[in-house]
Amino acid sequence: MGGLLAVFGGFFALQGAGIVMWPPESxxxxxxxxxxxxxxxGATGVLVLGAGLTIPRRHDAG
Structure with missing residues (x-):
């Protein structure tokens, strides 16, 4: 989920800068x-991704 936020955030920033001009009706x-x-x-996505990688997961038996 964090990776998706990071990618879309970057895409939105590039659209805002006029670098990516797609879709034309945006x-x-x-x-x-x-x-x-x-x-x-994008920064929120990176934080979510980083938190997901550093928080230990609980492994349930069964």
Missing amino acids: FMLANRNWIANGAII
Whole structure:
């Protein structure tokens, strides 16, 4: 889940920066607010991914 958030956050930031201009009907294209929004979403994804990798899992018997 964290990896997916990180990928989509990066995609949103690139759309906001006007680097990725797809899909053409997106309201995020060249909208600078989405650079920050995408960065926040991507950073959240990295944190979720990192937490998932560092929190030990409980192994149930059976």
